[in-house]
Amino acid sequence: MTPEIMKERAEARVRHAAEAARTQGTASGGRSASYGRLVRHGEPDFTQGVALYLEDITVSFDGFKALNKLSLAINVGELRCIIGPNGAGKTTMMDVITGKTRPDLGKASFGSTIDLLRLRENEIAQIGIGRKFQKPTVYEELSVFENLELALAADRRARASLFHRLSGEQLDHIGEILTLIHLKTEAQRTAGLLSHGQKQWLEIGMLLMQDPKLLLLDEPVAGMTDEETERTAELFLSLEGQHSLVVVEHDMKFVDQLTEGRKTVTVLHEGSVLAEGKLADVQANEKVVEVYLGR
Ligand SMILES: Nc1ncnc2c1ncn2[C@@H]1O[C@H](COP(=O)(O)OP(=O)(O)O)[C@@H](O)[C@H]1O
Numbered sequence: 001m002t003p004e005i006m007k008e009r010a011e012a013r014v015r016h017a018a019e020a021a022r023t024q025g026t027a028s029g030g031r032s033a034s035y036g037r038l039v040r041h042g043e044p045d046f047t048q049g050v051a052l053y054l055e056d057i058t059v060s061f062d063g064f065k066a067l068n069k070l071s072l073a074i075n076v077g078e079l080r081c082i083i084g085p086n087g088a089g090k091t092t093m094m095d096v097i098t099g100k101t102r103p104d105l106g107k108a109s110f111g112s113t114i115d116l117l118r119l120r121e122n123e124i125a126q127i128g129i130g131r132k133f134q135k136p137t138v139y140e141e142l143s144v145f146e147n148l149e150l151a152l153a154a155d156r157r158a159r160a161s162l163f164h165r166l167s168g169e170q171l172d173h174i175g176e177i178l179t180l181i182h183l184k185t186e187a188q189r190t191a192g193l194l195s196h197g198q199k200q201w202l203e204i205g206m207l208l209m210q211d212p213k214l215l216l217l218d219e220p221v222a223g224m225t226d227e228e229t230e231r232t233a234e235l236f237l238s239l240e241g242q243h244s245l246v247v248v249e250h251d252m253k254f255v256d257q258l259t260e261g262r263k264t265v266t267v268l269h270e271g272s273v274l275a276e277g278k279l280a281d282v283q284a285n286e287k288v289v290e291v292y293l294g295r
Pocket residue numbers: 061065066084085086087088089090091092093
């Protein structure tokens with residue numbers, strides 16, 4: 001690289017790091033404020049086996065109930081698929097879990113003790129809930145490696161070392177994630193040149209850099225090729241156990257691969273749970289066929 005390009009990239013990294021720190025609320029003010037709050041709430045307690053618990057969550061938009069007494073429990077290490085027609089409230093549910101939308105009524109806890117409804121969006125990200133939106137949002141002009149490096153910046157534990165050299169441990173962590181997301185050979189490639197599917201994997205990798213306990217994935221394989229979709233299912237299956245995953249998806253072949261014929265699928269309709277059970281069972285459920293699969 002020429003010195004000009006190196007300087008340009010260094011400047012871009014500093015710019016993006018500042019942005020990452022700001023959006024995650026880790027700038028000094030937000031950091032000390034959230035620190036006090038987290039101490040009051042304590043660390044998440046997963047000893048009861050519960051990763052996420054929602055009870056009677058109701059969200060109204062101008063009188064219309066996007067969520068209507070939604071109750072849901074996700075176990076530690078569980079991979080749960082959520083399906084349902086457009087407008088069922090799937091994205092709104094993720095908005096509530098991540099603190100983007102406040103419900104009118106209901107309870108939401110992370111682990112068995114943390115009350116999510118009392119935390120702000122950045123605090124929820126920091127206690128270990130990662131969210132993947134439908135559209136990939138990677139830093140296009142940076143390399144794959146730099147994107148992962150930058151994801152460390154959003155982690156307040158790692159932030160102190162951001163402007164110094166990466167520690168051996170951090171390098172190992174980036175290497176592990178690169179392998180997991182099938183981008184090891186693309187590490188030095190500019191992210192903007194990746195395929196749509198690869199960008200999605202990179203964004204998942206960026207979330208994984210912060211080792212979230214719970215991952216929320218909203219339509220992660222939309223727009224992917226069949227092969228990318230299959231590899232994404234393999235990736236999620238390899239994360240199961242270490243992380244809890246909530247996957248919203250319309251692609252039934254993908255859901256089938258993820259659930260392996262035995263895991264629970266939740267069907268949402270009009271803001272509440274319409275059915276829950278094995279994929280084959282909910283697909284045979286008359287109510288489900290009527291509102292969703294039959295159309
Ligand atoms: N900010 C908002 N203001 C008004 N209505 C909304 C808003 N967000 C979602 N909705 C409505 O809530 C319902 C559920 O939306 P959404 O959660 O996006 O459904 P899904 O993700 O299952 O397709 C839809 O009818 C949608 O139009």
